[in-house]
Amino acid sequence: INNFWNPVINIGNFYNSLITATAYLERIFETLDEQPEVKDAPGAFALPPIKGDVQFDDVSFRYDADSPMTLKHVSFHAEPGQTIALVGPTGAGKSTIINLLSRFYNVTQGAVLIDGVDISRVTIESLRAQMGVMQQDTFIFSGDILDNIRYGKLDATEEEVIAAAKVARADDFIRQLKDGYHTTVQERGVTLSAGQRQLIAFARTLLADPRILILDEATAAIDSQTEILLQEGLQHLLAGRTSFIVAHRLSTIRAADQILVVNDGQIVEAGTHQELLAKHGEYFQLYESQYKMLEE
Numbered sequence: 001i002n003n004f005w006n007p008v009i010n011i012g013n014f015y016n017s018l019i020t021a022t023a024y025l026e027r028i029f030e031t032l033d034e035q036p037e038v039k040d041a042p043g044a045f046a047l048p049p050i051k052g053d054v055q056f057d058d059v060s061f062r063y064d065a066d067s068p069m070t071l072k073h074v075s076f077h078a079e080p081g082q083t084i085a086l087v088g089p090t091g092a093g094k095s096t097i098i099n100l101l102s103r104f105y106n107v108t109q110g111a112v113l114i115d116g117v118d119i120s121r122v123t124i125e126s127l128r129a130q131m132g133v134m135q136q137d138t139f140i141f142s143g144d145i146l147d148n149i150r151y152g153k154l155d156a157t158e159e160e161v162i163a164a165a166k167v168a169r170a171d172d173f174i175r176q177l178k179d180g181y182h183t184t185v186q187e188r189g190v191t192l193s194a195g196q197r198q199l200i201a202f203a204r205t206l207l208a209d210p211r212i213l214i215l216d217e218a219t220a221a222i223d224s225q226t227e228i229l230l231q232e233g234l235q236h237l238l239a240g241r242t243s244f245i246v247a248h249r250l251s252t253i254r255a256a257d258q259i260l261v262v263n264d265g266q267i268v269e270a271g272t273h274q275e276l277l278a279k280h281g282e283y284f285q286l287y288e289s290q291y292k293m294l295e296e
Protein backbone atom coordinates (compact mmCIF):
# COMPACT_ATOMS: atom_id res chain seq x y z
CA ILE A 1 0.00 0.00 0.00
CA ASN A 2 2.78 2.43 0.90
CA ASN A 3 4.57 2.07 -2.39
CA PHE A 4 1.37 2.50 -4.25
CA TRP A 5 0.32 5.71 -2.52
CA ASN A 6 3.65 7.37 -1.81
CA PRO A 7 4.07 9.22 -5.09
CA VAL A 8 0.62 10.68 -4.68
CA ILE A 9 0.89 11.55 -1.01
CA ASN A 10 4.13 13.39 -1.65
CA ILE A 11 2.30 15.90 -3.77
CA GLY A 12 0.89 17.34 -0.59
CA ASN A 13 -2.02 17.64 1.77
CA PHE A 14 -4.44 18.13 -1.04
CA TYR A 15 -4.41 14.37 -1.54
CA ASN A 16 -5.07 13.47 2.07
CA SER A 17 -8.68 12.66 1.54
CA LEU A 18 -7.78 10.35 -1.31
CA ILE A 19 -7.25 7.54 1.14
CA THR A 20 -10.68 8.03 2.61
CA ALA A 21 -12.40 8.15 -0.73
CA THR A 22 -10.57 5.06 -1.87
CA ALA A 23 -11.37 3.17 1.29
CA TYR A 24 -15.03 4.06 0.96
CA LEU A 25 -15.08 3.05 -2.66
CA GLU A 26 -13.40 -0.28 -1.95
CA ARG A 27 -16.04 -0.83 0.63
CA ILE A 28 -18.80 0.01 -1.81
CA PHE A 29 -17.43 -2.33 -4.41
CA GLU A 30 -17.20 -5.08 -1.80
CA THR A 31 -20.85 -4.54 -0.98
CA LEU A 32 -21.85 -4.57 -4.61
CA ASP A 33 -19.56 -7.53 -5.28
CA GLU A 34 -18.51 -5.73 -8.38
CA GLN A 35 -15.17 -4.64 -9.79
CA PRO A 36 -14.59 -1.08 -10.90
CA GLU A 37 -14.51 -1.12 -14.66
CA VAL A 38 -13.44 2.45 -15.21
CA LYS A 39 -9.79 3.12 -15.94
CA ASP A 40 -7.87 6.33 -16.55
CA ALA A 41 -8.01 7.48 -20.17
CA PRO A 42 -4.68 7.72 -22.02
CA GLY A 43 -3.11 11.07 -21.16
CA ALA A 44 -5.34 11.56 -18.11
CA PHE A 45 -4.21 14.44 -15.89
CA ALA A 46 -4.74 15.22 -12.22
CA LEU A 47 -7.78 17.36 -11.49
CA PRO A 48 -6.48 20.54 -9.81
CA PRO A 49 -8.04 21.58 -6.48
CA ILE A 50 -11.68 22.34 -7.24
CA LYS A 51 -14.29 24.84 -6.11
CA GLY A 52 -17.05 22.29 -6.59
CA ASP A 53 -19.01 23.47 -9.63
CA VAL A 54 -20.81 20.41 -11.05
CA GLN A 55 -22.53 20.19 -14.39
CA PHE A 56 -24.27 17.31 -16.14
CA ASP A 57 -24.42 18.20 -19.81
CA ASP A 58 -27.01 16.12 -21.67
CA VAL A 59 -25.91 12.87 -20.04
CA SER A 60 -27.31 9.56 -21.20
CA PHE A 61 -26.15 6.26 -19.80
CA ARG A 62 -26.73 2.53 -20.06
CA TYR A 63 -25.16 -0.11 -17.84
CA ASP A 64 -24.76 -2.60 -20.72
CA ALA A 65 -24.24 -2.04 -24.42
CA ASP A 66 -27.33 -4.08 -25.29
CA SER A 67 -29.74 -2.63 -22.73
CA PRO A 68 -31.85 0.51 -22.98
CA MET A 69 -30.65 3.84 -21.56
CA THR A 70 -31.00 4.04 -17.77
CA LEU A 71 -30.46 7.82 -17.87
CA LYS A 72 -31.78 9.94 -20.71
CA HIS A 73 -30.58 13.47 -21.47
CA VAL A 74 -29.89 14.47 -17.89
CA SER A 75 -28.75 18.09 -17.51
CA PHE A 76 -28.32 20.19 -14.38
CA HIS A 77 -25.88 22.64 -12.86
CA ALA A 78 -24.82 22.84 -9.20
CA GLU A 79 -22.98 25.95 -8.04
CA PRO A 80 -20.12 25.51 -5.56
CA GLY A 81 -21.54 25.05 -2.06
CA GLN A 82 -25.07 24.17 -3.11
CA THR A 83 -27.04 21.29 -1.67
CA ILE A 84 -28.79 19.18 -4.28
CA ALA A 85 -31.46 16.69 -3.19
CA LEU A 86 -32.28 13.81 -5.52
CA VAL A 87 -35.78 12.45 -5.08
CA GLY A 88 -38.01 10.10 -7.04
CA PRO A 89 -39.39 6.56 -7.05
CA THR A 90 -37.27 3.45 -6.63
CA GLY A 91 -35.34 2.52 -9.77
CA ALA A 92 -35.67 6.07 -11.16
CA GLY A 93 -31.91 6.55 -11.57
CA LYS A 94 -30.87 8.60 -8.51
CA SER A 95 -27.99 6.29 -7.58
CA THR A 96 -26.96 6.06 -11.21
CA ILE A 97 -26.51 9.85 -11.35
CA ILE A 98 -24.29 9.59 -8.26
CA ASN A 99 -22.39 6.67 -9.81
CA LEU A 100 -21.55 8.79 -12.84
CA LEU A 101 -20.47 11.79 -10.75
CA SER A 102 -18.03 9.64 -8.78
CA ARG A 103 -17.14 7.90 -12.03
CA PHE A 104 -17.93 4.35 -11.10
CA TYR A 105 -18.95 4.31 -14.74
CA ASN A 106 -18.27 6.49 -17.75
CA VAL A 107 -21.20 8.26 -19.38
CA THR A 108 -22.51 6.78 -22.63
CA GLN A 109 -23.32 10.21 -24.12
CA GLY A 110 -22.83 13.79 -22.98
CA ALA A 111 -20.40 14.87 -20.26
CA VAL A 112 -19.99 15.41 -16.53
CA LEU A 113 -18.00 18.59 -15.83
CA ILE A 114 -16.41 19.62 -12.55
CA ASP A 115 -15.23 23.23 -12.51
CA GLY A 116 -15.66 23.05 -16.27
CA VAL A 117 -13.37 20.03 -16.68
CA ASP A 118 -14.76 16.87 -18.31
CA ILE A 119 -14.17 14.24 -15.62
CA SER A 120 -13.49 11.55 -18.22
CA ARG A 121 -10.17 13.32 -18.90
CA VAL A 122 -8.82 13.35 -15.33
CA THR A 123 -7.32 10.59 -13.22
CA ILE A 124 -9.82 8.73 -11.09
CA GLU A 125 -7.67 9.14 -7.98
CA SER A 126 -7.47 12.91 -8.30
CA LEU A 127 -11.23 13.09 -8.82
CA ARG A 128 -12.21 10.89 -5.88
CA ALA A 129 -9.63 12.54 -3.63
CA GLN A 130 -11.84 15.63 -3.71
CA MET A 131 -15.07 13.75 -3.08
CA GLY A 132 -16.49 12.32 0.10
CA VAL A 133 -18.95 9.47 -0.25
CA MET A 134 -21.19 8.62 2.67
CA GLN A 135 -23.20 5.46 2.41
CA GLN A 136 -26.34 4.54 4.31
CA ASP A 137 -24.40 2.19 6.53
CA THR A 138 -21.15 3.57 7.86
CA PHE A 139 -18.10 1.36 7.77
CA ILE A 140 -16.73 1.03 11.31
CA PHE A 141 -13.61 -1.03 11.75
CA SER A 142 -12.31 -2.79 14.80
CA GLY A 143 -10.24 -0.30 16.75
CA ASP A 144 -10.88 2.76 18.89
CA ILE A 145 -13.14 5.70 18.14
CA LEU A 146 -10.18 8.00 17.58
CA ASP A 147 -8.80 5.85 14.77
CA ASN A 148 -12.22 5.36 13.26
CA ILE A 149 -12.60 9.11 12.85
CA ARG A 150 -8.97 9.61 11.89
CA TYR A 151 -9.65 7.34 8.94
CA GLY A 152 -10.85 10.55 7.26
CA LYS A 153 -7.36 12.06 7.43
CA LEU A 154 -4.68 9.64 8.53
CA ASP A 155 -2.24 12.25 9.81
CA ALA A 156 -4.80 14.14 11.91
CA THR A 157 -3.82 14.91 15.49
CA GLU A 158 -6.03 13.93 18.43
CA GLU A 159 -7.03 17.59 18.79
CA GLU A 160 -8.12 17.74 15.15
CA VAL A 161 -10.17 14.56 15.56
CA ILE A 162 -11.92 15.90 18.65
CA ALA A 163 -12.58 19.26 17.00
CA ALA A 164 -14.20 17.51 14.03
CA ALA A 165 -16.25 15.30 16.33
CA LYS A 166 -17.54 18.37 18.15
CA VAL A 167 -18.63 20.11 14.97
CA ALA A 168 -20.23 16.87 13.76
CA ARG A 169 -22.14 16.59 17.09
CA ALA A 170 -20.48 13.25 17.86
CA ASP A 171 -18.46 14.46 20.85
CA ASP A 172 -21.23 14.11 23.46
CA PHE A 173 -22.00 10.45 22.94
CA ILE A 174 -18.30 9.59 22.58
CA ARG A 175 -17.49 11.15 25.95
CA GLN A 176 -20.21 9.07 27.56
CA LEU A 177 -18.56 5.82 26.42
CA LYS A 178 -16.43 3.84 28.85
CA ASP A 179 -13.07 5.10 27.63
CA GLY A 180 -14.23 8.11 25.62
CA TYR A 181 -12.30 8.50 22.39
CA HIS A 182 -10.17 5.48 23.29
CA THR A 183 -13.14 3.12 23.53
CA THR A 184 -12.72 0.06 21.34
CA VAL A 185 -15.58 -0.58 18.95
CA GLN A 186 -16.72 -3.48 16.76
CA GLU A 187 -15.63 -7.10 17.28
CA ARG A 188 -13.81 -6.65 20.57
CA GLY A 189 -15.65 -3.68 21.97
CA VAL A 190 -18.77 -1.56 22.10
CA THR A 191 -21.38 -1.83 19.36
CA LEU A 192 -22.55 1.54 18.06
CA SER A 193 -26.12 2.31 17.06
CA ALA A 194 -26.97 3.30 13.49
CA GLY A 195 -27.24 6.96 14.52
CA GLN A 196 -23.92 6.88 16.35
CA ARG A 197 -22.22 5.28 13.34
CA GLN A 198 -23.56 8.11 11.22
CA LEU A 199 -22.22 10.73 13.59
CA ILE A 200 -18.81 9.03 13.33
CA ALA A 201 -19.11 9.21 9.54
CA PHE A 202 -19.90 12.95 9.77
CA ALA A 203 -16.80 13.56 11.89
CA ARG A 204 -14.67 11.47 9.55
CA THR A 205 -15.89 13.35 6.50
CA LEU A 206 -15.43 16.76 8.15
CA LEU A 207 -11.84 15.78 8.80
CA ALA A 208 -11.33 14.71 5.18
CA ASP A 209 -12.90 18.02 4.10
CA PRO A 210 -13.90 17.14 0.51
CA ARG A 211 -15.29 19.87 -1.77
CA ILE A 212 -17.95 17.55 -3.12
CA LEU A 213 -20.02 15.42 -0.84
CA ILE A 214 -22.21 12.51 -1.84
CA LEU A 215 -24.62 11.24 0.72
CA ASP A 216 -27.06 8.40 0.60
CA GLU A 217 -29.30 9.44 3.42
CA ALA A 218 -30.01 6.68 5.90
CA THR A 219 -33.55 5.47 6.29
CA ALA A 220 -32.86 3.50 9.46
CA ALA A 221 -35.06 4.33 12.44
CA ILE A 222 -33.10 6.59 14.76
CA ASP A 223 -34.17 7.81 18.20
CA SER A 224 -35.39 11.40 18.24
CA GLN A 225 -32.51 12.73 20.35
CA THR A 226 -29.88 11.35 17.96
CA GLU A 227 -32.02 12.55 15.08
CA ILE A 228 -31.65 16.15 16.29
CA LEU A 229 -27.88 15.72 16.55
CA LEU A 230 -27.78 14.26 13.05
CA GLN A 231 -29.72 17.19 11.62
CA GLU A 232 -27.33 19.63 13.28
CA GLY A 233 -24.23 17.68 12.29
CA LEU A 234 -25.47 17.43 8.72
CA GLN A 235 -25.90 21.21 8.45
CA HIS A 236 -22.27 21.70 9.45
CA LEU A 237 -21.15 19.02 7.05
CA LEU A 238 -23.00 20.58 4.12
CA ALA A 239 -21.75 24.12 4.71
CA GLY A 240 -19.30 25.22 2.04
CA ARG A 241 -19.44 21.98 0.02
CA THR A 242 -21.34 21.00 -3.06
CA SER A 243 -23.50 18.18 -1.78
CA PHE A 244 -25.60 15.58 -3.53
CA ILE A 245 -28.04 13.81 -1.28
CA VAL A 246 -30.22 10.88 -2.22
CA ALA A 247 -32.71 12.26 0.24
CA HIS A 248 -35.32 10.50 2.32
CA ARG A 249 -35.94 13.04 5.05
CA LEU A 250 -38.30 15.90 4.42
CA SER A 251 -36.18 18.29 6.47
CA THR A 252 -33.22 17.62 4.17
CA ILE A 253 -35.28 18.01 1.03
CA ARG A 254 -36.87 21.25 2.21
CA ALA A 255 -33.47 22.77 2.99
CA ALA A 256 -31.93 21.90 -0.39
CA ASP A 257 -30.97 24.68 -2.82
CA GLN A 258 -32.22 22.50 -5.66
CA ILE A 259 -34.40 19.43 -5.69
CA LEU A 260 -33.98 17.22 -8.74
CA VAL A 261 -37.02 15.02 -9.27
CA VAL A 262 -35.91 11.90 -11.12
CA ASN A 263 -38.33 9.57 -12.84
CA ASP A 264 -37.65 6.89 -15.40
CA GLY A 265 -34.08 8.05 -16.00
CA GLN A 266 -34.96 11.69 -16.55
CA ILE A 267 -35.07 14.86 -14.52
CA VAL A 268 -38.72 15.69 -14.72
CA GLU A 269 -38.67 18.72 -12.40
CA ALA A 270 -36.06 20.89 -10.71
CA GLY A 271 -36.35 23.71 -8.20
CA THR A 272 -36.73 24.49 -4.52
CA HIS A 273 -39.38 22.95 -2.29
CA GLN A 274 -41.60 26.02 -2.57
CA GLU A 275 -41.16 26.35 -6.34
CA LEU A 276 -41.96 22.70 -6.94
CA LEU A 277 -44.99 22.68 -4.67
CA ALA A 278 -46.37 25.66 -6.56
CA LYS A 279 -46.03 23.71 -9.83
CA HIS A 280 -48.52 21.08 -8.69
CA GLY A 281 -46.59 18.47 -10.67
CA GLU A 282 -44.71 15.30 -9.76
CA TYR A 283 -43.01 16.73 -6.70
CA PHE A 284 -46.33 17.95 -5.41
CA GLN A 285 -47.73 14.42 -5.85
CA LEU A 286 -44.76 12.90 -4.09
CA TYR A 287 -45.07 15.37 -1.25
CA GLU A 288 -48.79 14.76 -0.86
CA SER A 289 -48.41 10.99 -0.85
CA GLN A 290 -45.23 10.58 1.22
CA TYR A 291 -44.23 13.63 3.18
CA LYS A 292 -47.17 15.88 3.96
CA MET A 293 -48.39 13.73 6.81
CA LEU A 294 -45.03 14.16 8.52
CA GLU A 295 -45.67 17.86 8.81
CA GLU A 296 -49.12 17.58 10.31
Ligand code: ATP
Pocket residue numbers: 063064070088089090091092093094095096097
Ligand atom coordinates in the same frame (compact mmCIF):
# COMPACT_ATOMS: atom_id res chain seq x y z
P1 ATP B 1 -33.54 3.41 -5.34
O1 ATP B 1 -34.31 4.56 -4.77
O2 ATP B 1 -34.29 2.14 -5.24
O3 ATP B 1 -32.15 3.30 -4.83
P2 ATP B 1 -32.59 4.71 -7.76
O4 ATP B 1 -33.46 5.85 -8.16
O5 ATP B 1 -31.34 5.02 -7.05
O6 ATP B 1 -33.46 3.67 -6.93
P3 ATP B 1 -30.90 3.31 -9.62
O7 ATP B 1 -30.29 2.45 -8.57
O8 ATP B 1 -30.09 4.40 -10.19
O9 ATP B 1 -32.29 3.90 -9.09
O10 ATP B 1 -31.39 2.35 -10.76
C1 ATP B 1 -31.89 2.82 -12.02
C2 ATP B 1 -32.08 1.62 -12.94
O11 ATP B 1 -30.80 1.08 -13.27
C3 ATP B 1 -32.88 0.48 -12.33
O12 ATP B 1 -33.71 -0.06 -13.32
C4 ATP B 1 -31.83 -0.50 -11.91
O13 ATP B 1 -32.32 -1.81 -11.96
C5 ATP B 1 -30.75 -0.30 -12.95
N1 ATP B 1 -29.40 -0.60 -12.41
C6 ATP B 1 -28.86 -0.07 -11.28
N2 ATP B 1 -27.61 -0.53 -11.10
C7 ATP B 1 -27.34 -1.37 -12.14
C8 ATP B 1 -26.21 -2.15 -12.52
N3 ATP B 1 -25.09 -2.16 -11.79
N4 ATP B 1 -26.30 -2.87 -13.66
C9 ATP B 1 -27.42 -2.86 -14.41
N5 ATP B 1 -28.52 -2.14 -14.09
C10 ATP B 1 -28.49 -1.40 -12.98
